[in-house]
Amino acid sequence: MYDSSHLRKGLKIVIDDEPYIITDFQFSKPGKGQALYRCKLKNMITGYTMDRTFRSGDKFQPANLEEVHMQYLYNDGDGYHFMDLKSYEQVTLTEEQVGDAKNFLKDNMEVDILFFKGTPISISLPTFVDLEVIEAMPGVKGDTATGATKPVTLETGHKIQVPLFIEEGDVLKIDTRTGDYVERAKK
Amino acid sequence: MDQGFIEVNTPLLVSTLAPESNIEAFNLSTDKNKSLRYLITSPELNMKRLLASGLDKIFQLGPVFRKGERGALHLPEFYMVEWYRKNADYRDLMKDCEQLLIKTNKAAGNNPLSISYKNTQISLKPPYHLITVDEAFKKWAGWSPVEIYDPNRFDYDLVTKVEPNLPKDRPVFLIDYPAWQASLARLSPKNKKIAERVELYINGVELANGFSELVDRKEQEQRFASESKEMEKKNLKPYPKQDLFFKALDHLEECAGMALGVDRLIMVLTGKEKIDDVVTFVPEES
Numbered sequence A: 001m002y003d004s005s006h007l008r009k010g011l012k013i014v015i016d017d018e019p020y021i022i023t024d025f026q027f028s029k030p031g032k033g034q035a036l037y038r039c040k041l042k043n044m045i046t047g048y049t050m051d052r053t054f055r056s057g058d059k060f061q062p063a064n065l066e067e068v069h070m071q072y073l074y075n076d077g078d079g080y081h082f083m084d085l086k087s088y089e090q091v092t093l094t095e096e097q098v099g100d101a102k103n104f105l106k107d108n109m110e111v112d113i114l115f116f117k118g119t120p121i122s123i124s125l126p127t128f129v130d131l132e133v134i135e136a137m138p139g140v141k142g143d144t145a146t147g148a149t150k151p152v153t154l155e156t157g158h159k160i161q162v163p164l165f166i167e168e169g170d171v172l173k174i175d176t177r178t179g180d181y182v183e184r185a186k187k
Numbered sequence B: 001m002d003q004g005f006i007e008v009n010t011p012l013l014v015s016t017l018a019p020e021s022n023i024e025a026f027n028l029s030t031d032k033n034k035s036l037r038y039l040i041t042s043p044e045l046n047m048k049r050l051l052a053s054g055l056d057k058i059f060q061l062g063p064v065f066r067k068g069e070r071g072a073l074h075l076p077e078f079y080m081v082e083w084y085r086k087n088a089d090y091r092d093l094m095k096d097c098e099q100l101l102i103k104t105n106k107a108a109g110n111n112p113l114s115i116s117y118k119n120t121q122i123s124l125k126p127p128y129h130l131i132t133v134d135e136a137f138k139k140w141a142g143w144s145p146v147e148i149y150d151p152n153r154f155d156y157d158l159v160t161k162v163e164p165n166l167p168k169d170r171p172v173f174l175i176d177y178p179a180w181q182a183s184l185a186r187l188s189p190k191n192k193k194i195a196e197r198v199e200l201y202i203n204g205v206e207l208a209n210g211f212s213e214l215v216d217r218k219e220q221e222q223r224f225a226s227e228s229k230e231m232e233k234k235n236l237k238p239y240p241k242q243d244l245f246f247k248a249l250d251h252l253e254e255c256a257g258m259a260l261g262v263d264r265l266i267m268v269l270t271g272k273e274k275i276d277d278v279v280t281f282v283p284e285e286s
Helices: A095-103 B044-052 B090-107 B133-140 B151-165 B217-233 B243-249 B262-270
Strands: A012-015 A018-028 A036-043 A049-055 A059-062 A065-076 A079-084 A090-093 A110-116 A119-124 A128-136 A149-154 A159-163 A171-175 A180-184 B027-029 B036-039 B057-065 B077-086 B114-117 B120-123 B129-132 B172-178 B191-202 B205-212 B255-261
Touching: A036 B151, A049 B151, A079 A095, A090 A119, A095 A119, A159 A180, B044 B057, B044 B077, B044 B243, B044 B255, B077 B090, B077 B262, B090 B172, B090 B191, B090 B205, B090 B255, B090 B262, B114 B262, B129 B133, B133 B151, B133 B172, B205 B262, B217 B243, B255 B262
Parallel strands: B129 B172
Antiparallel strands: A012 A018, A012 A059, A018 A036, A036 A049, A065 A079, A065 A110, A079 A090, A110 A119, A128 A149, A128 A171, A149 A159, A171 A180, B027 B036, B057 B077, B077 B255, B114 B120, B172 B191, B191 B205, B205 B255
């Protein structure tokens, strides 16, 4: 169990059976009064934030999170299927649980999934992924205005803005943190 | 303090302190017999002994030590200026604060009557806001700690509801604390539910704490005894009996004393929001 002396930004604790991370922390103590610990907490499952003020003597349950290295297999009507590369056990996540990561998941991609008591909380993707452009309008030749972009559709179904010279069939390097086009992938 | 105050330096290492269940002192063994000595959390007891022995107006400017206090406004070792006046009460202390703020503000190179702190213009021209604890809690917390005894709720609401709502355009004196929060202050002769205690705030920052001092030995002994019990409840070892201090109380006339956090004063005068920015080295780097 943690006590108030452990409280700090980044600490993960359980409140009402859900994992929270402390995003802001303030020690407050009037000269003759008790110490109070004012925290901003973010629910690691729902993302909602809340404020709580704790006292010395309060105890906190550490949030035991497990990070599992998994491989993305495929998705179908049941959800997104991943395989634990150590145990070969399979796990299915809903589209909601996968979240924005679904825009970048490619077959056999290796990811790290953070679990809390068996519930997936977040997926860490590799920083860059190569994805094929499956739909693009041809660029208008002669249009060399810098910064001009057009939307294309990637193999995951995700649409992004790219420079005009990109065509269907091109494989692009995408930054998974921002969702932005980086450059054309080296063959 | 050019009003004839004598600067004194009482020991930092002492054999006993005034019991406080919410302040933990650093303790040290000074010899193989393991006798405990403490670093002062305030020079109060020894300064009162000096007053009892004949001095009239004294101040001490030096470090005090409080275990486990670390935050944007807290350091376990910080500077306090503590002053005492004979034949005075807490209203005289408030006047002292007004003068002190103006003079130090001028010395800091600012327009003496005004500071800008945390994006707020603060006028130092007296009179400052005067709010009783009863008024403040009724207004911002919906109850009166003068009528109801609830230490946990008091501390919580003070920090979360009262302090953030104190006016910011001028300094604030929060006065007349409940008798059960009296500490070493005497009770008001007009109302036994209230203690003549005052705290100075500037834009939500607690700067100073002062009392019309309790000089009744018996009452002080009783308060120390019950506060020591509170310390034991929190697993803090009570201090040795404060005999030298009690003896001095027999000879102490009416007086008033105040303690002000110098680091925080400097923060306010120079616009710093973290105490780290006004000290040479913080504990994490010393």
